[in-house]
Amino acid sequence: MKSAITIALFFNILLHSFSANAVDTDSTRHKLKAAAIVSLNSNGIASIPAFSLDKPALIATISLAKNRFSYEPVLGYSLEMKPWFIDNWLNYKIVNRTKFELRAGVNFSSFFTPVKISDTALLKAERYFAYTITGVYKITSATLLTLAYWSDNGQEQGTIRGHFFNFIAEKNDFRLGNHGLLALALQLFYIDYDGNSDGLFFTPRIAASVRDFPLSVFFQATQAIQSNISPFPEFKWNLGLAYSF
Numbered sequence: 001m002k003s004a005i006t007i008a009l010f011f012n013i014l015l016h017s018f019s020a021n022a023v024d025t026d027s028t029r030h031k032l033k034a035a036a037i038v039s040l041n042s043n044g045i046a047s048i049p050a051f052s053l054d055k056p057a058l059i060a061t062i063s064l065a066k067n068r069f070s071y072e073p074v075l076g077y078s079l080e081m082k083p084w085f086i087d088n089w090l091n092y093k094i095v096n097r098t099k100f101e102l103r104a105g106v107n108f109s110s111f112f113t114p115v116k117i118s119d120t121a122l123l124k125a126e127r128y129f130a131y132t133i134t135g136v137y138k139i140t141s142a143t144l145l146t147l148a149y150w151s152d153n154g155q156e157q158g159t160i161r162g163h164f165f166n167f168i169a170e171k172n173d174f175r176l177g178n179h180g181l182l183a184l185a186l187q188l189f190y191i192d193y194d195g196n197s198d199g200l201f202f203t204p205r206i207a208a209s210v211r212d213f214p215l216s217v218f219f220q221a222t223q224a225i226q227s228n229i230s231p232f233p234e235f236k237w238n239l240g241l242a243y244s245f
Contacts, residue, residue, distance in 0.1 A: 030066060030067055031066070032064060032065070032066045033063070033064070033065045033066065034062075034063065034064050034065075035062075035063045035244070035245060036060065036061065036062045036063070036244070036245040037060070037061045037242055037243070037244050037245070038058070038059075038060045038061075038242070038243050038245075039058070039059050039060075039061075039218075039240045039241065039242040039243075040056070040058060040240060040241045040242075041056060041057045041058070041059060041238050041239075041240040042056055042238055042239040042240065043055065043056070043057075043236065043237065043238045043239075044056065044057025044059065044076060044078075044084065044238070045220055045222065045236065045238045046076070046085065047074060047085075047087065048150075048164055048189070048191065049187065049189070049201065049203045049220070049222045049236075050189075050191050050199065050201055050222065050224075050233065052222075052236055052238070053076070053078065053084050055078065055079075056078070056079045057076055057077065057078055057079070057084060058076070058077045058078075058079065058081075059074065059075070059076045059077075060074070060075045061073075061074050062074075062075075068092055068093040068094075068096060069090075069091070069092055069093075070089075070090075070091045070092075070093075071088075071089070071090055071091075072087075072089040072091065073086070073087060073088050073089070074086070074087040074089070075087075082112070082114075082123060083110075083112045083123065084111075084112055085109060085110065085111045085112065086109060086110045087107055087109045088107060088108045088109060089105055089106075089107045090105055090106050090107075091103045091104070091105035091134075092104055092105065098138070099137065099138050100135070100136065100137055100138070101134075101135070101136040101138075102133070102134070102135050102136075103132075103133070103134045103135075103136075104131075104132070104133055104134075105131065105132045105133075105134070106129070106130065106131045106132075107128070107129070107130040107131070107132070107150075108127075108128075108129060109127070109128045109129075109130065110125050110126065110127055110128070111125070111126045111128060112124065112125050112126075113126070126154060126155075126156050126159050127154070127155040127156060127159075128152060128153060128154050128155065128159065129153045129155060130150050130151060130152045130153065131150070131151050132148060132149060132150045132151070133148070133149055134146065134147070134148040134149075135147045135148070140173075142171060142172040142173035143170070143171045143172075143173075144168075144169075144170050144171075144172075145167075145168070145169055146166070146167070146168040146169075146170075147166070147167050148164075148165075148166040148167075148168075149163070149164070149165055149166070150163070150164040150166070151163055152164060152193070160193045160194045160195070160197065161193065161194055162191060162192050162193030162194055162197065163191070163192045163193075164189065164190075164191055164192075165189060165190045165191075165192075166187065166188075166189040167187070167188045167189065168185055168186070168187045168188075169185070169186045170183065170184065170185035170186070171183070171184055171185075172184075176208065179210050179211045180208065180209070180210060180211070181208070181209050181210070181211055182206065182207070182208055183206070183207040183208075183209075184204075184205070184206050185204070185205040185206075186202075186203075186204050186205075187202070187203040187204070187205065188200070188201070188202055188203075189201050189203070196228045196229055196230060197229055198227065198228050198229070199224050199225075199226060199227030199228070199229055199233065200224070200225045200226045200227070201222055201223065201224050201225060201227075201233075202222075202223050202225055203220065203221065203222045203223075204220070204221055205218060205219070205220040205221075206218065206219050207219075207242070214243055214244045214245070215241070215242070215243055215244075216241075216242050216244070217239075217240070217241055217242075218239070218240050218241075218242060219237070219238070219239055219240075220237065220238045220239075220240070221235065221236065221237040221238070222235070222236045222237075223235050
């Protein structure tokens, strides 16, 4: 029932935004924009960096956007090509200005965990439904501040539910010589999930690339600042190689 109410409210926002921003369709028609990033990770870290696969992983992020709508699936697999998670983000820009964006979105996802039944190894799929509101302030085209809230809701018995609060400061145009580029992101997030699954975490990320070349290398780390998770979450790091389309 809560999920149905959430979906109804979301689409109500969309309809209101359409009516509030209705203009000549010829002036607002844009082509479909498509992009993708595929990364090889030494120690796969999930979309919520408190969770990880704890072994090498492949993660593909795809973005399809037209006008105010976007569809952004994220696929995570182990190197044995066993599924880890599948996200399906549907987003709508309620506010779309030069300096500020406000997006609302929903996510239908699946999370896969290994289980054993009668000495047979299986993958158990658990479904999650999430909704989010995200604000992005653009200091410059390459310097962004992002504040987001997710409500995460497991659909099967035994799955967890909770809240995710996320703040990211990023700058993507540090120059390394004549051709090198450096991107730096600092992420502070708080999770509040069922049971003893609360905590405040800090995640820096640094990426290096060559101008006009699609390959980049990155380093990401996650450190708990405060948490009631037992045992206390250990420091995690991830080194990766990403290819952008």
